[in-house]
Amino acid sequence: EPEVTQTPSHQVTQMGQEVILRCVPISNHLYFYWYRQILGQKVEFLVSFYNNEISEKSEIFDDQFSVERPDGSNFTLKIRSTKLEDSAMYFCASSKRTGNQPQHFGDGTRLSIL
Amino acid sequence: GDSVTQMEGPVTLSEEAFLTINCTYTATGYPSLFWYVQYPGEGLQLLLKATKADDKGSNKGFEATYRKETTSFHLEKGSVQVSDSAVYFCALESDYKLSFGAGTTVTVRA
Numbered sequence: 335e336p337e338v339t340q341t342p343s344h345q346v347t348q349m350g351q352e353v354i355l356r357c358v359p360i361s362n363h364l365y366f367y368w369y370r371q372i373l374g375q376k377v378e379f380l381v382s383f384y385n386n387e388i389s390e391k392s393e394i395f396d397d398q399f400s401v402e403r404p405d406g407s408n409f410t411l412k413i414r415s416t417k418l419e420d421s422a423m424y425f426c427a428s429s430k431r432t433g434n435q436p437q438h439f440g441d442g443t444r445l446s447i448l
Numbered sequence: 449g450d451s452v453t454q455m456e457g458p459v460t461l462s463e464e465a466f467l468t469i470n471c472t473y474t475a476t477g478y479p480s481l482f483w484y485v486q487y488p489g490e491g492l493q494l495l496l497k498a499t500k501a502d503d504k505g506s507n508k509g510f511e512a513t514y515r516k517e518t519t520s521f522h523l524e525k526g527s528v529q530v531s532d533s534a535v536y537f538c539a540l541e542s543d544y545k546l547s548f549g550a551g552t553t554v555t556v557r558a
Contacts, residue, residue: 367546375550376550376551378548379547382544382545384544390543390545425491427492427546436497437494439491439492440491
């Protein structure tokens with residue numbers, strides 16, 4: 335069964351550094367998403383992406399965040415100048431479309447900011 | 449905004465016991481509803497879904513019915529196994545995003 339894959343599984347970065355989290359969505363999916371889960375808290379929506387544009391973003395997704403689909407297979411989340419509070423598990427997801435087509439998640443990248 | 453409230457855990461059960469995890473939601477319109485499961489060390493996996501009122505989602509012995517009148521989507525399983533130990537998340541989808549509940553940790557003892 336096709337899967338969403340995320341790399342790396344764990345990223346350790348110094349505060350203030352840039353980090354790029356990578357995802358390969360399921361190949362015939364059109365909608366892409368990033369979520370994060372701070373330890374002990376809810377899974378929170380960050381951003382959705384369709385047709386090379388952001389469809390929706392949350393208040394968390396401020397100017398330090400950006401997303402890109404640089405080629406036909408990858409979907410990336412960039413955090414420009416990381417802060418301690420960015421430490422979390424970041425999940426990528428994809429779906430064929432919204433509504434009754436479910437989102438399929440990767441195993442996540444654990445981001446640790448020192 | 450849209451939100452999901454689910455039963456706080458942790459929940460500890462013996463094998464073959466009955467499991468219920470309560471989930472209620474607040475939303476404008478008619479969202480799709482989902483249960484996701486997260487096994488230790490893994491990502492979120494779709495367990496089941498329902499897209500309209502009175503739909504029943506089912507998978508691996510788990511069931512949940514979309515109840516518009518009570519805005520609920522409670523998860524049930526009649527006889528749990530040790531392998532069902534995981535964190536369970538209720539979620540709704542609207543406006544291109546999922547809103548999750550806090551998650552309920554379930555531990556099943558042999």
